[in-house]
Amino acid sequence: MGILNWFTKSEPAVQKLPSGSFTVDRHGRVMTTTVGSEYPQRLLDDTAREVLTLFREARAAQMPLTGLDLHFAGLHIRAREMQSGAIIFLSPQNTPAASPPAKKDRP
Amino acid sequence: MEARHKILVLDDEADWLEVCREFLSQLPSKPEICTVPTGMRALSLLDAQPFRVLLCDLKMPRMDGLQVLSIVRRRFPGLRTVALTGFSDEDFRSRAYALGVDMFWLKSDMQQNTQMFLECIESLLGQEDGGGFRDVQSKNILDVIRMELALRNSSLLRITSGRQVAQVWIQDGQITDARAEGADGEAAFARLLRWKGGMFESLPPEPGHIQTINKSLEALLTESAQMLKKAVNPTRSQQEEETKFITRMTTLAYEGAEFVVTVPVKKEDTAKGWGIQDVDQLAAWVRQAEKAMQRLGQKLNAGPWTHIAGQNLEQHLLLLPGNDRTFVISWPPKTDTRLLFEQSKKLADTWAS
Numbered sequence: 001m002g003i004l005n006w007f008t009k010s011e012p013a014v015q016k017l018p019s020g021s022f023t024v025d026r027h028g029r030v031m032t033t034t035v036g037s038e039y040p041q042r043l044l045d046d047t048a049r050e051v052l053t054l055f056r057e058a059r060a061a062q063m064p065l066t067g068l069d070l071h072f073a074g075l076h077i078r079a080r081e082m083q084s085g086a087i088i089f090l091s092p093q094n095t096p097a098a099s100p101p102a103k104k105d106r107p
Numbered sequence: 108m109e110a111r112h113k114i115l116v117l118d119d120e121a122d123w124l125e126v127c128r129e130f131l132s133q134l135p136s137k138p139e140i141c142t143v144p145t146g147m148r149a150l151s152l153l154d155a156q157p158f159r160v161l162l163c164d165l166k167m168p169r170m171d172g173l174q175v176l177s178i179v180r181r182r183f184p185g186l187r188t189v190a191l192t193g194f195s196d197e198d199f200r201s202r203a204y205a206l207g208v209d210m211f212w213l214k215s216d217m218q219q220n221t222q223m224f225l226e227c228i229e230s231l232l233g234q235e236d237g238g239g240f241r242d243v244q245s246k247n248i249l250d251v252i253r254m255e256l257a258l259r260n261s262s263l264l265r266i267t268s269g270r271q272v273a274q275v276w277i278q279d280g281q282i283t284d285a286r287a288e289g290a291d292g293e294a295a296f297a298r299l300l301r302w303k304g305g306m307f308e309s310l311p312p313e314p315g316h317i318q319t320i321n322k323s324l325e326a327l328l329t330e331s332a333q334m335l336k337k338a339v340n341p342t343r344s345q346q347e348e349e350t351k352f353i354t355r356m357t358t359l360a361y362e363g364a365e366f367v368v369t370v371p372v373k374k375e376d377t378a379k380g381w382g383i384q385d386v387d388q389l390a391a392w393v394r395q396a397e398k399a400m401q402r403l404g405q406k407l408n409a410g411p412w413t414h415i416a417g418q419n420l421e422q423h424l425l426l427l428p429g430n431d432r433t434f435v436i437s438w439p440p441k442t443d444t445r446l447l448f449e450q451s452k453k454l455a456d457t458w459a460s
Contacts, residue, residue: 015408046406050399058417061392063424065417070400073410077403 017075017092024048025085035090051079051088112138112232113156117149117175118164118191123214127162130221134229146170147357153183160231163208165192165199168365170356170382173199176206178356181349187231191217204271204288207301248302249328256280256324261312266299273299276316282327283318292319297331355381355458362454363442365422368435369458370394383437393426393433414448425451429459 022033028048035044051068058065070077071093078089116127124142131140138159143149147170149161161179165172172190179186189210190203203211210227217224248266252275255262259280266273266287273287273295285295287302320327359367359382366382370393378390400412415426423438425447434455438447 017407017409043407047403050403054396054399057392057395061388063389063392063417063419065419065424067418069416070403071413071415072400072404072407073413075407075409 018043018090019092021087021089022048023082023085023087024052026052028052028085031085047077047090048086048088051077051086055079055081055086112136112159114138114140114160114162114228114232115149115152115158116140116142116162117144117146117167117172118142118162119144119167120164123164126218130217130225131162131228133221134225134232136229136232138232146172146175149175150178150182150353153179153186158183158186160187160189160228162189162191162228165190165203166194170359173202173206174356174382176203176208178349178353180207189228189231201289209268210271248299252277252282252324255309256282261314263310263313263316265308265310266302268302271302273302275299276313278312278314278316278318282320282324284316284320293322293327293330296320296327297334300328300331352381358454358457362450363439364450364454365437365439367437367454367458368393369429369432370435371432373431389435393435396426397428397433414451416444416447418444423447427451427455429455434458 016039018035018039020033020035022035022044023031025031028045030041030044030048033044051070054068055065066081068077068079070079074093076089076091076093078091079086114131116124116131118124118127121144124144128140128142131138141152141156141158143152146167149163152158153161163172163175163179172192176188176190179188188208189212190199190208191212191214192199193214195213200211209231212224212227251264255264255277257280261278261280264275264277266275271288274285275282275296276284282296284292285299287295287299290298322330355367364382366380368378368380368383368386368389370378370390374394378386378393380386380389383389396415400415404410404412412428414428417424417426418440420440422440423442423444425434425436425438427434427436434451436451436454438450442450
């Protein structure tokens with residue numbers, strides 16, 4: 001049985017925290033990314049949308065921001081506003097709850 | 108020998124402080140002039156020494172002039188206050204008058220009308236608490252009005268105190284209307300009664316003028332006295348609130364933060380700010396940010412959010428969730444970003460306690 005496992009890719013039991021960076025345009029579309037391709041695209045889209053909304057709402061509140069650091073127990077999202085959108089860095093935090101960064105060809 | 112009066116000038120611009128010192132040194136009574144660059148220093152100096160007049164700039168970083176004036180009004184009711192600003196803003200003017208300042212001057216006016224400015228300041232220096240109106244020896248406004256009513260006169264009384272002007276309409280021995288400090292009717296009359304002095308002139312009556320006051324003078328006085336009693340004798344909780352406010356402003360200045368805003372979890376509770384005037388828009392953004400963080404935390408399985416840091420060229424902003432409120436703390440741009448979280452946490456802990 002062990003030899004069969006060698007050829008099959010196992011699905012992770014829990015969702016891994018993303019690691020890497022991606023750029024988005026002003027509409028929230030992901031332009032380039034270094035986040036592992038197994039990480040769901042929709043979650044990157046959701047992250048981009050929330051980040052861009054935060055920048056926009058801060059501007060509307062007369063508190064325009066050029067950068068945002070969103071800290072969670074297991075993840076750090078660093079976003080920098082750009083003229084045409086934003087660049088977003090995702091770094092899992094070094095806590096027991098956080099999984100190691102996603103690697104593409106892990107069995 | 109009579110002691111020299113003291114004037115305190117508060118402005119964050121060192122050059123302007125020098126200009127003021129030069130201006131005020133021309134006053135005939137030669138008062139002692141002290142200058143300070145921050146509201147905190149002004150308050151501590153006022154605590155330590157007796158001053159007659161405070162000249163206070165309105166636009167300042169951290170604790171602004173309106174905040175200083177609101178504290179001064181409660182802690183030093185005998186201090187005469189002059190608001191100075193470089194901006195011709197009606198909102199500032201009315202807010203300053205609402206805080207009970209004696210005079211409001213634009214800095215440009217002050218430079219152009221130096222003589223008048225100096226006369227006004229000299230007049231404030233010369234006024235004792237409860238001083239009378241100069242036209243009628245030691246008579247206060249109430250005596251003048253009583254006299255008009257007793258004689259069943261009809262007239263328009265125009266009262267001038269510094270740059271403030273008030274009017275009282277009297278018809279057949281009855282007060283029918285008043286205007287003072289941007290207010291009309293009874294509110295204006297109540298404000299007028301708090302004036303410590305000034306000059307008045309009796310103008311021809313205006314019989315067709317609208318009547319907004321229908322109460323007797325005694326009724327107006329009773330109501331005014333009740334209001335004054337509440338203002339002069341704050342309740343224990345008001346005193347505690349004031350002490351807390353001053354302690355927190357001191358902490359803010361000591362730690363080097365620019366402002367603190369607390370946004371309660373309960374949406375119906377209002378946000379409060381220290382070192383910042385308008386907190387509504389910021390509070391609305393904070394509530395949106397909290398929701399965004401909760402959504403993101405759940406979607407990405409990233410756990411609860413611990414804090415948000417935002418930056419622009421003017422400040423670092425830190426949002427820290429607490430049990431019943433979120434703290435928003437602003438730091439100057441030069442603050443070491445590695446220390447922001449710890450410094451903010453320390454400040455939030457002080458606030459919470």
